[in-house]
Amino acid sequence: MKYRIKTWGPGLLLLSPSIVLIGIFVYGMIGATVNVSLTDRHSAQPAENYVGVDNYTDLASDDRFIHSLQNLLILTVVFVVGTLVMGVLWAFLLEKGVTAEGFFRSTYLFPMAVSFVASGVVWRWLLNSAEGENAGGLNALFGMIGLDFLQNPWWSHPDWGMAAMALPAIWQLSGYVMALFLAGFRGVPNELREAARMDGASEFKLYRHVIFPQLSPVALSALIIIGHMSMKMFDLIMAVSGAQYLTEVPAVYMWQTLLANDYAKAAAIAVVLLVVVAVLVVPYLISNARAERQR
Template sequence: MTLAVLVLTPSIIAVALFIYSFIGWTFYISTVQWNSQVPNYTFVGLRNWIRLFNDTRFHIDLRNLLYYAAGFMTQCIVFGFILASLLDQKIKGEALFRTIFIFPFAVSGIVTGVAWRWLMQPTTGINLLFARIGLDWFQPTWNSHPEYGMWAVTIAASWQFTGYVMALYLAGLRGIPYELREAAAIDGAGSFAIYRYVIIPLLMPVTFTAIVLTGMNSIRVFDLVSAMSGSGPAFATDTLAFFMFQSTFGAYRYSLGAAIGAFMILLSAFLIIPYLRSMRGEVER
């Protein structure tokens, strides 16, 4: 017991100092009047929060967050599960396909954003491919569109993250005993029924993990958006993280930036706390 405490103490101190203390500092700065390059720790209570909640850009960012989360999470989970199910069929070259699918996850968000910015140029990239195959009438503006620009960004984000979700599902599929599928098949269940009543329910913990990971990514997305389009026309592709960055380091409104960051932490807590409680329940069982 003593040895365990000694081994864990440095990590506990480091986490408390470099993570939780700065989280507390962020919440504190959100309650003071530091809105210039000169620090001002005059306590103003929730004034910065009220100003944030009344900001039109903040309302647009919340809408964009819903759009991004819906598109990104759906694509990652659906396509990740489909790819994992295909690889689970013991196909030839599985290792090669698995590497190809998961490789985009190793690419940084900035590189991904730059590559997809080129691909989504209105006069080149994907639109040029559409024109070559006779779809001249279909020339979308992708991430430059003021209404569905955020949906286009989710395509690039899901391209990068789907391989990781695929790996999670593939590990879960490989952990399901073959005897369960065989027993269901003997009882007359077809492939669709086996997936619906056996495999998918057993993969719910994996799905919950994928929801938490993709949800966290949706809340904190910054690098991909900044590389592709920034805040976009009429804040069409703006995010909370990009708003926080510009408020803090562009306008020097540190208290407002801290309020945005604190709000993002609270949003993340709605995902993390249920996940930790479920994991605790799994361990206790």
């Protein structure tokens, strides 16, 4: 028994401060949020009664919440697809070999160093649909080159404004996906490439049947990471468009509800978001843990 304590005791002591802090400020806060979501606290006054899942059933019939979920779906799809396409393309070009690769790699990764708020302010100007001297950068450019039909929409467009909101996020995180796939490309053994070429495989077949199948874990990791980031996106949307109904997602709606002192409803929205993210992330973590044990 003493030997076992000496074995795992120092490690437990080293980790115990982090365990306590995570237990209080992560899982404790989650528990408190769930508790509030089950009450009737719809004002600044303390809750008086537990109402069970009434707040959740009310959300199911809340048109504004449904609208925010639809916006989140559009944002997530455009963001994930755009980021993966741009990231894989950049990684492929760098993997094929270019002059000044270090410069281009740093350039692609630079947007990650910029906060969502700072980039959101810049992209708000770029996507501004105002006319004349106050027109945003892209709109002014389109006006100068005669593409007037592209001037007005962007994030304020009622049909595809939410898709335009994904542009700043794609610009900011494509470099991260590029780094993941570039590391995956460089991790494929040269023996596999040479063996495929000796068997007569063209470059297209080499990537289609040999290299890209090796990158499926990288693709899954990228999909999970950027997918859950899009579901929690708040600061970028607030910086670009503010709390507007047209571009409202659950995180923004939760913030607006919290400002209105409807704590129970805001907590219910937070729990729904947590469940959505968990449905995406937890299976990946379980699969990753199993793969590690098999190794």
